[in-house]
Amino acid sequence: MNDKAISAxxxxxxxxxxxxxxxxxxxxxxxxxxxxxxxxxxxxxxxMRMLCGxxxxxxxxxxxxxxxxxxxxxxxxxxxxxxxxxxxLYEDLKVWENLRLFGGIYGMKDKEIAQRxxxxxxxxxxxxxxxxxxxxxPVGWKQKLAFTxxxxxxxxxxxxxxxxxxxDPYTRRQFWQLIYKVADRGITVFVTTHYMDEAAYCDxxxxxxxxxxxxxxxPSRLKENYAAGSMDEVFRQLARKALRSGD
Ligand SMILES: Nc1ncnc2c1ncn2[C@@H]1O[C@H](COP(=O)(O)OP(=O)(O)OP(=O)(O)O)[C@@H](O)[C@H]1O
Numbered sequence: 001m002n003d004k005a006i007s008a009x010x011x012x013x014x015x016x017x018x019x020x021x022x023x024x025x026x027x028x029x030x031x032x033x034x035x036x037x038x039x040x041x042x043x044x045x046x047x048m049r050m051l052c053g054x055x056x057x058x059x060x061x062x063x064x065x066x067x068x069x070x071x072x073x074x075x076x077x078x079x080x081x082x083x084x085x086x087x088x089l090y091e092d093l094k095v096w097e098n099l100r101l102f103g104g105i106y107g108m109k110d111k112e113i114a115q116r117x118x119x120x121x122x123x124x125x126x127x128x129x130x131x132x133x134x135x136x137x138p139v140g141w142k143q144k145l146a147f148t149x150x151x152x153x154x155x156x157x158x159x160x161x162x163x164x165x166x167x168d169p170y171t172r173r174q175f176w177q178l179i180y181k182v183a184d185r186g187i188t189v190f191v192t193t194h195y196m197d198e199a200a201y202c203d204x205x206x207x208x209x210x211x212x213x214x215x216x217x218x219p220s221r222l223k224e225n226y227a228a229g230s231m232d233e234v235f236r237q238l239a240r241k242a243l244r245s246g247d
Contacts (some may be wrong), residue, residue, distance in 0.1 A: 005188035010060035020046040022211035038208030065156030081158035087146035091135035106153035140171035160191040196232040
């Protein structure tokens with residue numbers, strides 16, 4: 001079996017004459033925690049949407065979890081997980097009802113859903129909230145639940161779009177423990193973040209500037225190459241070059 005979970009070649013997306021993602025190529029290994037960084041408007045969401053089969057590239061190709069994003073986008077969508085910034089939870093359903101719903105959407109059998117619900121709620125320490133309506137949960141718990149939903153069907157790759165926005169550093173660290181747990185199970189984690197302390201938790205990090213990948217390496221090698229004391233400094237050195245500004 002191929003040990004690459006993601007392999008992108010010259011992936012490009014144009015909106016009219018504007019090139020949002022400009023011929024990016026990179027590989028992500030199986031079970032790797034891969035940080036996808038860039039300033040606002042750099043092209044991260046556009047690239048991630050192509051890798052999830054949600055948007056067609058203008059040119060270029062990619063294999064994700066064993067599927068071709070151009071030719072097998074439907075199969076691809078079933079075999080990946082995705083957690084958006086707005087978490088796709090149903091606020092008016094209970095915690096366990098959300099898990100059952102998403103398990104069903106991914107074609108899991110009732111028995112498997114019931115088993116996995118017990119297992120996941122136990123792992124999260126959310127057992128006592130099984131019957132709670134999602135809208136009553138604090139934001140940090142919603143994030144954990146949204147993450148659980150995204151890996152509930154055991155996908156090959158999970159895409160997390162700024163999963164920890166708006167919560168305190170302690171809750172963010174707890175969230176990262178969950179990320180490591182799923183990576184240990186062999187799920188590849190592709191994560192975008194604006195928090196540079198989180199970039200340092202990734203196995204490797206890529207930094208996008210104006211639609212291109214300007215740097216890609218382990219956090220320690222990036223710091224070495226840019227003679228920087230922190231990932232924040234690496235990021236600032238690269239982001240300074242950006243011509244584009246976010247909206
Ligand atoms: N549908 C679209 N039509 C035209 N331009 C778009 C479209 N989607 C994105 N863009 C532009 O492409 C560029 C990249 O946007 P994208 O959302 O991918 O950036 P990002 O790195 O994810 O930023 P952020 O961190 O703010 O989410 C931006 O200049 C944006 O305005």
